[in-house]
Structure formats: structure tokens, C-alpha cells
Amino acid sequence: MNNFSNLLRSLGVVRLASLGLVAVALLAFFAFIGLRLGAxxxxxxxxxxxxxxxSRMIAELDAAKVSYELxxxxSMIYVPQADVLRLRMMLAEKGLPAGGTVGYEIFDNADALGTTSFLQNINHLRALEGELxxxxxxxxxxxxxxxxLVLPERELFSRERREPTASIVLKVNRDTLSTQQVKAIQYLVASAVDGLAPTRVSIVDERGTLLASGAGDDSQAIFAxxxxxxxxxxxARLxxxxxxxxxxxxxxxxxxVEVTAQMDYNRITQTSDTFDPNxxxxxxxxxxxxxxxxxxGAANDGVTVGNNLPNANLGGTEGEAGAREAAxxxxxxxxxEISRTxxxxxxxxxRVKRLSVAVLVDGAYVQGADGSMVYTPRAQQELDKIEALIKTAMGFDEVRGDQVEVVNLPFAARPELDAGTAATDEAAGFMGFTRADIMRLAxxxxxxxxxxxxIFFVARPLLARTGGFAGGAGRLALPGGSGGGMSGGQAALAGPGDGDALAGALPAPEQLSDDMLIDIAQVAGKVKQSxxxxxxxxxxxHPDESISIVRSWLHETA
Incomplete structure (x- = not known):
């Protein structure tokens, strides 16, 4: 106990405070790691x-006595990994998450007898909005x-009918939605509401960006x-x-490869007639x-009774008749009918009016004498072949004014960098470990x-210091004359097994006076100054012998 007290006094207040802080920090760290590994x-x-x-999910989890983290x-709830599927099914049975909206479940517990038609219509509108x-x-x-949704009611004996409209506010994960997605949402809502046209659905995102106006005539914007x-x-495809x-x-x-296409946005209607003379x-x-x-009838021109009688001239001769004419x-x-088309x-x-294609090709890299990669440009013949392939693949039309340019320039990224990146990617997916597994191993x-x-920098020095003090005390606590023929002072320096080193160098016991004899075993924490x-x-x-003894002590302590 005295040795331990002497050790504490020898360390001092500053060292003791530092050791205490280190010990507390280590204990806290080990406790944290133990909780993490054990949880x-x-x-x-x-x-x-x-x-x-x-809030509703937390209430259900508390009722089920399930531990969770927020x-x-x-906005995110974490539960034990083994209970994820079971808890999702349990919450789905409760209608969670509802997304802050109410669907057709609003009619599950409704009192049909005590509900007015106005309230029924409002609930139906809320349910339809929630489901959408x-x-x-x-x-x-x-x-x-x-x-x-705005669903106007048609009044009795009214010829005019107002069209229903819809407005939608979206919160998107990325920057914006594509045109196809916006159109899909418009047609989805229009198909679910009777009489609603897709062009009457307006869509806005959470940043206030207008995705669809819903003005009723978006044909030009949609067309563009x-x-x-x-x-x-x-x-992109080309x-x-x-x-x-x-x-x-x-x-x-x-x-x-970069492709620029000039398109013709004009709509042209042509009518032609073709005639085939053959x-x-x-x-x-x-x-x-x-x-x-x-x-x-010149000879019988007279008007007589004979000329007017029938067959009056039958008996006459031909010479008597006038000239006759037939035609x-x-x-x-x-x-x-001529063939007409x-x-x-x-x-x-x-329609494509013109195509411009730019091709940038990297050169070849050859390993030099010093081991580095040396850039070598490609031959012009190889570039010409690449250009010919590009023209064939793109449907090159010289009349249309198409252009193709193939240029050989060194890229900024070197092969060494690419190899290092590939090695890093391969190491990241080593043996199929997930990110959670890698973090746990770390x-x-x-x-x-x-x-x-x-162990090496805290526990071992403390144990070595304690053992050295105790060993030193044991070696110094030899009684007088028990050092194998050495005096008490010699025994105090030599300790056990060191008497031969000082036997011939130190004075004989009888040459020392009584006040020179020291017995550490009889001293209780104090030593005489003399x-x-x-x-x-x-x-x-005797410096040499003293050094050898001290070295032996250090060797035994270590």
C-alpha cells in the first residue's frame, strides 16, 4: 500500500489528472462501442x-412496445431490422402512412341516415381528391x-354547362418533371373525373414553376x-x-461524338395530279x-290540176323530169379516258434539314523507356476510315448540306488515372459487401x-512503473550483511544477484561506520539524509559498477 502511495505521489497531480481523463474517455468509448455492437x-x-x-406511427409503435429512432x-423512422416487414404490414392495416390525405375510407364510419346531401357531396369530393x-x-x-377539383353543378333548365377543372401541386425529388410525365398526370386525373378534359388540368411544382397551364388550349405549347x-x-440516339x-x-x-440536327418545323400539304397519255x-x-x-322541178313548175293529181308523172318519160340530187x-x-393519279x-x-457531327478521338498511348505513357497521334488514314464509317451510319446527304468532322486530340484523362479509378471502384465492391457491412467492419x-x-501506451507503462517500484523496494530491503559478504550499503545498491559485481570494488563491511549502514526494510517511507x-x-x-546495476534493474523491469 505504501508503494502504491509513493507511486501516486511520484506521478504528481497533473499526470494523475491526465491519466484520469484518458481512463474516463476510454471507458466512455468502450461503452459506446459496446452498446453499438450489442444493439x-x-x-x-x-x-x-x-x-x-x-405522430400516428409513433403512437402505434409505442402501443406495440417497439423501439424506434427518429x-x-x-421525417424518417428507424426500427429493428428484423421487424421492418411486420411493422409495415401492421401500419398498413391502420391506413398508415396516409400522406395527410383522406380517401374513400371517409365513408367507412359515416352515418348515412344523419348526413345531408351537401355533406355527402363534400365527402365525395374530398375522397376523390385524396385518392388522386x-x-x-x-x-x-x-x-x-x-x-x-372544381366540379360545377348543372342547374335545372340551364343550357350552359361549365367544364370541371383541376389544379395539382407537386413536390418532386429532382429538378423538374419531363413533359411526358406532366401529360401522363393530366390524362390520369382527367380519366378519373367525369367531363374533365386533360387541357383543363393545371400543374405547379413546389417552387411555383408552371408545368401545365390548364387554360384549355395548350396545343401549341404541347406541340412545341x-x-x-x-x-x-x-x-441522343444518333x-x-x-x-x-x-x-x-x-x-x-x-x-x-456530338450531333446537332436542324429540324423543319413547318407542316406542308402537297396535292399533285399525274396524267398518263399512254x-x-x-x-x-x-x-x-x-x-x-x-x-x-323546173319543167313542171306550173301550177296545174295535172301536177296536183296523184301519180300524174308516173307515165311521163325521164327526159321530161328535172335533175335529181342525193347526199x-x-x-x-x-x-x-386518260389515266389520272x-x-x-x-x-x-x-423533318431533318441538316446534320452536323463532330467526332473527337483520343490518340494511342505507348509505354516509354522510363515506364510512363507517351501519347502518339493516330494516322490520317485511320481518321479517314472513321469518317467514312460515320457518314455511312448517319445517312450523310451532301445535297442536304450535312457536315462531319473527325479530330484527333489528346484527352485530359490519362490511362494511369483511369486504372486507379477502376481499381478503386473494384475495391469498393469487394466480395459484395454492402455499405453497412463495411461501416461495421470499420x-x-x-x-x-x-x-x-x-494496452501498449497506458496499461503497460502503469504496470511497469508499479512493478519496478515494488521490485526496487524488494531489492533494497536486504538486511545488513545479507548480500553475500556485502555491507548494507552495497546491498542497497546491488540488490539480489548483484553482489559479485561489487564484491571486489566496494569497501569491506568492517571499513564502514555504523551510521553508513542503511537498512531500507526498517524505514517506513523516510530515509535519512546522511x-x-x-x-x-x-x-x-564507483560509477561503472553503479551503472551496471542500474542497467540490470531496467532490464528486469522491462
């Missing part, structure tokens, strides 16, 4: 939930939605956006196609025949390192 791992139950849903300002909001939230990229999307999609071809030649990530067909034929005859005419009309051609907007590694540091002075004189007179 059951938590898993995400629900995220991005509202305050109302979170993170992310209360839930459906919209199920779309990828949408975190929240609020739907407002569809044309722009068509151009962007065409450029760029990917060309990059795949070039990268098969120069290597992956060794080529970049394809004539007889359609109709008309024939007209005409015959006439006349006689010259025949035939007319034929043939109608032919009428073609009406409608050219929709979005915690165990840190715990092991800190434990080793605590004894300490005499020991110092012995050390001064």
Missing part, C-alpha cells in the same frame, strides 16, 4: 413522411401531391415541346449509335348518219486499434 441494427421503416403520419427532423393524390405520389420522382423532345431524342461504332475501334471512353381508254363512241335527196353524211365521236402528301414537322477495426493503443548522501558518494566513487 440490434436499425433499418428504415418509412421516409419522407409528414408530421401527422409520424432521424431527419422526424395518393395515386400521383406513387409515380417515380414525386414525393408529395395535393389535388383540388414535343418537337423539341423529338429533336433531343433523335440527337450520338449513342455513333459513339458505339467509334469506341469499338479506338477503345472505351476514347471517343466523344394509258388512254375508250370511254364512249357516238355515230351519226345523215342522208338527203332533192330533184329539180349522205356519217359523223362518229369517240371519247377517251391524284396524290395528297402531308409533311409533318420534325468500427470493429477502430475498436481493435484503440484497444491495442490503450544515508542518501552516503549512497550518492558510493555511486560517485
Amino acid at each position: 440490434e441494427p436499425k433499418a428504415l421503416l418509412f421516409s419522407d413522411i409528414g408530421v401527422e403520419d409520424a 432521424r431527419g427532423d422526424g 393524390a395518393r395515386t400521383i405520389r406513387a409515380i417515380d420522382g414525386i414525393k408529395g401531391a395535393r389535388v383540388h 415541346s414535343s418537337i423539341d423532345e423529338r429533336r433531343t431524342g433523335y440527337e 450520338r449513342t449509335h455513333l459513339e458505339n461504332i467509334v469506341q469499338r475501334i479506338v477503345g472505351v471512353d476514347k471517343a466523344r 394509258g388512254q381508254v375508250v370511254r364512249s363512241t357516238q355515230t351519226v348518219e345523215d342522208s338527203s335527196s332533192s330533184a329539180d 349522205n353524211r356519217t359523223e362518229e365521236t369517240v371519247n377517251y 391524284t396524290k395528297t402528301e402531308v409533311l409533318e414537322p420534325g 468500427e470493429l477495426a477502430v475498436l481493435a486499434v484503440l484497444a491495442l493503443i490503450a 544515508s542518501v548522501r552516503k549512497i550518492g558518494e558510493l555511486v560517485s566513487s
